Amino acid sequence: MKQRTIFFLSDQTGVTAETLGHSLITQFSAQNFRQMTLPFIDTEDKAREAVLTINAEQEAGAPKPIIFSTLVQSECRVILKEANGLHLDIFDVFLDPLSAELGELPSYEPGRAHGMSDIDAYMKRIEATNFALANDDGGTSRDYDVADVILIGVSRSGKTPTCLYLALQYGVYAANFPLTDEEFESGELPPFLTKQKEKLFGLSIEPERLQQIRKERRAMGKYSSAQQVSFEVRETNKIFRRYGIPHVDTTKFSIEEISSRILDSTGVERRVRP
Amino acid sequence: MKQRTIFFLSDQTGVTAETLGHSLITQFSAQNFRQMTLPFIDTEDKAREAVLTINAEQEAGAPKPIIFSTLVQSECRVILKEANGLHLDIFDVFLDPLSAELGELPSYEPGRAHGMSDIDAYMKRIEATNFALANDDGGTSRDYDVADVILIGVSRSGKTPTCLYLALQYGVYAANFPLTDEEFESGELPPFLTKQKEKLFGLSIEPERLQQIRKERRAMGKYSSAQQVSFEVRETNKIFRRYGIPHVDTTKFSIEEISSRILDSTGVERRVRP
Numbered sequence: 001m002k003q004r005t006i007f008f009l010s011d012q013t014g015v016t017a018e019t020l021g022h023s024l025i026t027q028f029s030a031q032n033f034r035q036m037t038l039p040f041i042d043t044e045d046k047a048r049e050a051v052l053t054i055n056a057e058q059e060a061g062a063p064k065p066i067i068f069s070t071l072v073q074s075e076c077r078v079i080l081k082e083a084n085g086l087h088l089d090i091f092d093v094f095l096d097p098l099s100a101e102l103g104e105l106p107s108y109e110p111g112r113a114h115g116m117s118d119i120d121a122y123m124k125r126i127e128a129t130n131f132a133l134a135n136d137d138g139g140t141s142r143d144y145d146v147a148d149v150i151l152i153g154v155s156r157s158g159k160t161p162t163c164l165y166l167a168l169q170y171g172v173y174a175a176n177f178p179l180t181d182e183e184f185e186s187g188e189l190p191p192f193l194t195k196q197k198e199k200l201f202g203l204s205i206e207p208e209r210l211q212q213i214r215k216e217r218r219a220m221g222k223y224s225s226a227q228q229v230s231f232e233v234r235e236t237n238k239i240f241r242r243y244g245i246p247h248v249d250t251t252k253f254s255i256e257e258i259s260s261r262i263l264d265s266t267g268v269e270r271r272v273r274p
Numbered sequence: 275m276k277q278r279t280i281f282f283l284s285d286q287t288g289v290t291a292e293t294l295g296h297s298l299i300t301q302f303s304a305q306n307f308r309q310m311t312l313p314f315i316d317t318e319d320k321a322r323e324a325v326l327t328i329n330a331e332q333e334a335g336a337p338k339p340i341i342f343s344t345l346v347q348s349e350c351r352v353i354l355k356e357a358n359g360l361h362l363d364i365f366d367v368f369l370d371p372l373s374a375e376l377g378e379l380p381s382y383e384p385g386r387a388h389g390m391s392d393i394d395a396y397m398k399r400i401e402a403t404n405f406a407l408a409n410d411d412g413g414t415s416r417d418y419d420v421a422d423v424i425l426i427g428v429s430r431s432g433k434t435p436t437c438l439y440l441a442l443q444y445g446v447y448a449a450n451f452p453l454t455d456e457e458f459e460s461g462e463l464p465p466f467l468t469k470q471k472e473k474l475f476g477l478s479i480e481p482e483r484l485q486q487i488r489k490e491r492r493a494m495g496k497y498s499s500a501q502q503v504s505f506e507v508r509e510t511n512k513i514f515r516r517y518g519i520p521h522v523d524t525t526k527f528s529i530e531e532i533s534s535r536i537l538d539s540t541g542v543e544r545r546v547r548p
Contacts (some may be wrong), residue, residue, distance in 0.1 A: 013534035016297040023290040027380035086375045244427035260287035
């Protein structure tokens with residue numbers, strides 16, 4: 001049988017439709033889907049084109065497509081209903097009750113989510129990203145006074161992508177500092193870290209996973225040896241205990257999960273919302 | 275009147291609930307909301323705690339809370355229904371029709387979206403992030419042979435955050451190269467770029483906006499002068515025209531929108547999905 005296609009339709013980026021759809025389809029084990037995002041459907045012509053794309057699927061003998069849709073303009077919505085498929089549309093089901101509760105009609109204007117409605121939020125995210133870059137991996141800046149959080153952990157424990165995600169998604173100022181032989185030998189953190197102790201947050205990781213990740217980078221040598229990796233993980237955990245640093249085990253978590261757990265655990269406020 | 279609170283409830287990160295809720299509430303002009311994310315509600319105790327938090331709102335005289343919920347575990351869901359508020363729950367409305375169409379019961383297991391269900395996707399995002407960092411701002415690596423896309427534009431046109439977002443969100447390998455006096459004087463791109471012409475994508479920006487952004491960085495001097503900014507924008511657009519480089523005006527777009535437009539325009543395939 002031909003693959004089933006999941007369409008994500010949007011008059012904007014498609015991020016909302018994809019996020020929603022992904023949450024739902026991961027509830028099912030059947031994962032043999034083709035996924036296709038059709039973003040920026042903001043004219044009737046583009047809506048008609050999307051209908052043709054979707055209907056071509058079934059004419060080719062594929063199972064009924066699943067259509068996650070987040071368009072708001074009614075002219076485009078009417079056209080898209082002609083597409084053959086299972087329509088799952090957040091505006092269909094949630095807009096009316098929300099409107100009734102708020103006592104206000106929706107604007108039906110596209111593009112206010114993930115848009116530039118808030119220049120201030122855009123600037124905050126950019127500035128937080130620049131902060132993360134300047135304060136990455138022990139960093140050139142060490143502007144720890146203005147940091148919201150300072151992540152510490154061994155090389156490849158996920159510090160850099162987590163800091164960047166915290167910046168881009170939440171506008172949070174996240175620095176990171178790698179723990180290396182210097183800390184492991186003394187068992188101590190440098191003074192510029194201990195004086196920011198309340199901002200420190202640790203990323204721990206299981207040795208097997210760390211070795212696997214490091215081997216992707218450098219297959220041979222001490223860096224990715226079982227012995228070295230175990231040593232670093234053990235010493236890192238000692239440091240976390242010694243200083244009472246809250247930490248999260250990144251072994252089984254995605255970047256989103258690590259980031260959410262850091263905010264949840266530290267109480268650091270997001271400066272912007274998605 | 276007291277502020278209304280919008281709650282985002284999740285047994286995982288809350289990213290889906292926040293994304294969904296944000297799309298819906300931006301349809302209304304009333305924006306005097308307090309927003310609160312309650313993530314990782316994965317036990318009955320945590321669900322009861324969330325109910326107390328939500329119900330405390332109304333006891334304090336605030337308007338009925340709006341509750342965006344993406345929990346899947348039925349024990350927790352039952353408890354949360356006791357919270358006073360307008361419940362908007364994607365699993366309530368979409369899971370049954372999806373289950374019927376797929377001919378399969380949902381797993382009701384939390385944490386498969388934004389989770390580590392796919393280690394391979396995690397590694398791809400990390401590798402794409404490392405690629406973006408090594409190939410940022412003209413970069414140390416210039417691994418342009420393996421790039422999916424190479425962004426070009428003036429300083430502060432949004433190249434770096436866009437490359438990082440493309441990496442973190444989609445696993446796309448995005449490099450970027452800044453256009454400077456060298457290119458403006460000759461009107462030419464360097465050979466290492468022209469031989470990758472099909473991968474080039476331009477970020478343009480209106481001079482007023484560019485000046486505003488640059489002033490945040492350096493208030494005085496040539497860098498943020500009206501004259502310099504106009505010159506750079508004009509010369510950049512000439513280069514885009516001369517080489518026929520597709521481009522997007524970043525002035526009014528968010529990082530998500532710029533990224534989506536790049537994928538849409540270039541046809542670059544995402545390596546992972548959110």
